[in-house]
Amino acid sequence: MTYLNITEVDSAVTSLATAYPATSELIDLPEPSVEGRAGHALRIGATPAGTHDCAVLIGGVHAREWGSCEILVHFAADLLEAYEAGTGLVYGGTSFTGDQVRKILDELELVVFPLVNPDGRLYSQTVDPMWRKNRDPAQSGGDPDRIGVDINRNYDFLFDFRTAFDPAAAPRVSDDPSDLVYQGPRPFSEPETRNVRWLLDAYPRTRWFIDVHSYSEDMLTVWGDDENQSLDSAQNFLNHVFDHRRGVPGDAYAEYLPKSDADDSKVLAEQFCTGVQGVRGRAYTPMSGFQLYPTCGTSDDYAYSRHRADEHKGKILGFTVEWGDQRGGFHPPWPQMERDVLDVDAGLVQFCVSTLV
Amino acid sequence: MSSTSQPVLRVRVTAQDAETLRALLRDARPDVGGRPRRADDGSCSIEAYATAEQATALEREGVSVTTIENATATGRARQAEVGKGDRFAPADAVPHGLAVKA
Ligand SMILES: [Zn+2]
Numbered sequence: 001m002t003y004l005n006i007t008e009v010d011s012a013v014t015s016l017a018t019a020y021p022a023t024s025e026l027i028d029l030p031e032p033s034v035e036g037r038a039g040h041a042l043r044i045g046a047t048p049a050g051t052h053d054c055a056v057l058i059g060g061v062h063a064r065e066w067g068s069c070e071i072l073v074h075f076a077a078d079l080l081e082a083y084e085a086g087t088g089l090v091y092g093g094t095s096f097t098g099d100q101v102r103k104i105l106d107e108l109e110l111v112v113f114p115l116v117n118p119d120g121r122l123y124s125q126t127v128d129p130m131w132r133k134n135r136d137p138a139q140s141g142g143d144p145d146r147i148g149v150d151i152n153r154n155y156d157f158l159f160d161f162r163t164a165f166d167p168a169a170a171p172r173v174s175d176d177p178s179d180l181v182y183q184g185p186r187p188f189s190e191p192e193t194r195n196v197r198w199l200l201d202a203y204p205r206t207r208w209f210i211d212v213h214s215y216s217e218d219m220l221t222v223w224g225d226d227e228n229q230s231l232d233s234a235q236n237f238l239n240h241v242f243d244h245r246r247g248v249p250g251d252a253y254a255e256y257l258p259k260s261d262a263d264d265s266k267v268l269a270e271q272f273c274t275g276v277q278g279v280r281g282r283a284y285t286p287m288s289g290f291q292l293y294p295t296c297g298t299s300d301d302y303a304y305s306r307h308r309a310d311e312h313k314g315k316i317l318g319f320t321v322e323w324g325d326q327r328g329g330f331h332p333p334w335p336q337m338e339r340d341v342l343d344v345d346a347g348l349v350q351f352c353v354s355t356l357v
Numbered sequence: 358m359s360s361t362s363q364p365v366l367r368v369r370v371t372a373q374d375a376e377t378l379r380a381l382l383r384d385a386r387p388d389v390g391g392r393p394r395r396a397d398d399g400s401c402s403i404e405a406y407a408t409a410e411q412a413t414a415l416e417r418e419g420v421s422v423t424t425i426e427n428a429t430a431t432g433r434a435r436q437a438e439v440g441k442g443d444r445f446a447p448a449d450a451v452p453h454g455l456a457v458k459a
Contacts, residue, residue: 002440
């Protein structure tokens with residue numbers, strides 16, 4: 001085995017849809033990437049679309065975090081194969097019964113989009129392995145060092161960081177195209193980001209969203225812009241009274257998260273980590289996204305913020321997996337990557353099982 | 358901080374306390390991997406990706422920088438572990454996950 005190239009990630013999704021027509025369906029993403037590549041996702045479920053609550057899982061957003069695509073392709077393949085064969089799934093010391101697998105496909109809908117950023121992955125796998133962003137040259141002025149937008153800063157959540165944050169907060173985002181975390185000229189300026197938004201709109205019963213990244217062995221919950229609190233609902237991302245005050249740890253402002261959502265997020269993140277740890281003992285940490293410095297424009301915060309910004313939208317609990325340890329960095333040797341795939345896929349199946357209780 | 362020509366090093370940046378690391382991240386804006394780790398002695402470290410020149414510029418009072426590896430060289434070596442062609446092109450080639458189906 002080796003890492004999948006971009007043709008193979010897409011081909012894997014298509015092959016699964018062909019092999020399991022009763023339990024999966026190919027989703028054509030509406031927009032090609034900046035360089036014109038079509039994207040595909042896979043809907044998994046034994047019932048017609050929209051019958052059950054839905055979990056959307058995406059990966060391959062940051063180009064250099066190669067293994068995220070493999071984690072999601074294998075996750076989908078495991079569930080589809082086990083359902084058809086009527087078996088359970090064994091990931092080292094974490095195992096699931098055939099009934100649990102059956103319940104996931106019978107009572108839940110999964111949408112898996114393993115490669116959000118094909119142009120970036122191709123560039124990382126063939127030219128610069130450390131490439132992170134997409135390959136959009138629109139803001140580069142012809143300078144190759146100014147190509148690309150960080151898709152995970154391009155969502156519409158506190159996008160105007162100079163207004164949203166305390167000047168001392170130093171959010172990990174930039175409006176300079178040469179920066180690794182360049183947010184783009186406006187929210188959803190990138191077709192890759194718009195494809196993810198389209199999935200959340202097209203599957204309105206989405207209640208959970210997981211974005212697979214690397215590395216640091218964490219399972220992150222909202223919020224990323226500041227510490228969480230459940231006591232003062234006025235302290236929230238929509239309230240301009242708190243502009244220029246967000247993002248500093250230990251001060252008066254903390255982002256409001258209703259206690260029930262905080263509790264539900266925590267339980268699911270813990271369940272994910274329990275599933276991971278059972279495989280071979282890796283201890284992932286469940287925690288909120290804000291650690292030392294804030295972020296904005298990220299997918300998990302955007303997914304959760306949607307129902308607060310627009311009451312017609314459903315509530316989605318947002319999560320970010322940061323798979324892999326410091327030893328492996330962004331590019332673990334493939335044999336080590338296989339162990340990470342087993343870990344994370346066990347965590348994801350455990351997450352799905354836990355949404356159903 | 359992007360560079361397409363010079364090799365990128367993976368370095369560990371260790372600051373004497375969280376506030377020192379926060380100030381460094383704010384001022385120098387290095388590319389980082391993973392999240393900050395706090396040690397029992399109060400020191401706080403994070404992995405960063407920087408050219409040799411950029412790594413030197415991260416050093417300051419209360420901060421040490423140690424090189425872990427040449428990340429560009431490791432990444433280039435790993436590019437050889439990427440599939441060629443399309444292993445799923447044959448009509449009967451279907452991806453299998455890594456779990457045991459039992
Ligand atoms: Zn990432």
